[in-house]
Amino acid sequence: MDKLEKAERLRESAQVSYEDAQAALDACGGDLLDAMVLLEKQGKTQTQGRGVYSTSYREQETYIDVPDQVAQQKEAAPTLSKSLTRLFRTLIGFVKHTSFLILRHNEEWLRMPSWVMALGVLIFWKAVVPAVIISLLLGFRFTFESDDSMENTDAANSILSKAGELADDVKHEFQKGMKEKKKRS
Numbered sequence: 001m002d003k004l005e006k007a008e009r010l011r012e013s014a015q016v017s018y019e020d021a022q023a024a025l026d027a028c029g030g031d032l033l034d035a036m037v038l039l040e041k042q043g044k045t046q047t048q049g050r051g052v053y054s055t056s057y058r059e060q061e062t063y064i065d066v067p068d069q070v071a072q073q074k075e076a077a078p079t080l081s082k083s084l085t086r087l088f089r090t091l092i093g094f095v096k097h098t099s100f101l102i103l104r105h106n107e108e109w110l111r112m113p114s115w116v117m118a119l120g121v122l123i124f125w126k127a128v129v130p131a132v133i134i135s136l137l138l139g140f141r142f143t144f145e146s147d148d149s150m151e152n153t154d155a156a157n158s159i160l161s162k163a164g165e166l167a168d169d170v171k172h173e174f175q176k177g178m179k180e181k182k183k184r185s
Contacts, residue, residue: 143157
């Protein structure tokens, strides 16, 4: 780009006279950017209505109160105590609104409030665990039945159903093994 083209381009960009553009280019050794900066420093540019870009620092228009922001995030984040409290409330609601049923051949054998069953398991767990295993092998099944307000029995009943199926499988395998043993004898 020759000197005349540079002067014309600077004149259009800075909106200055041709003489001012030529003088700025001469003062800056023909560098367009330096000439533009020189004209801006001299206050000769007319940038009204045009986009101006600068690397200078501008103050932030909106301020964030960091301590308040941190406090809000801590309140929103689930803590261990909040999670345990929620779990405890769910368990209390489950125990309060459900009954524990013991079935034999799909007929109700015994019904009790779930809190009685939970208390029994907590206090007499050494006797309850073997009793449950033996009763599953003898064909007893367990289930929870809820009031209309409690819908969370599906997961517990699914687990109890799988335990019953597992007990049936163990019983059938045992019986099959005993039959094979009798045939060999």
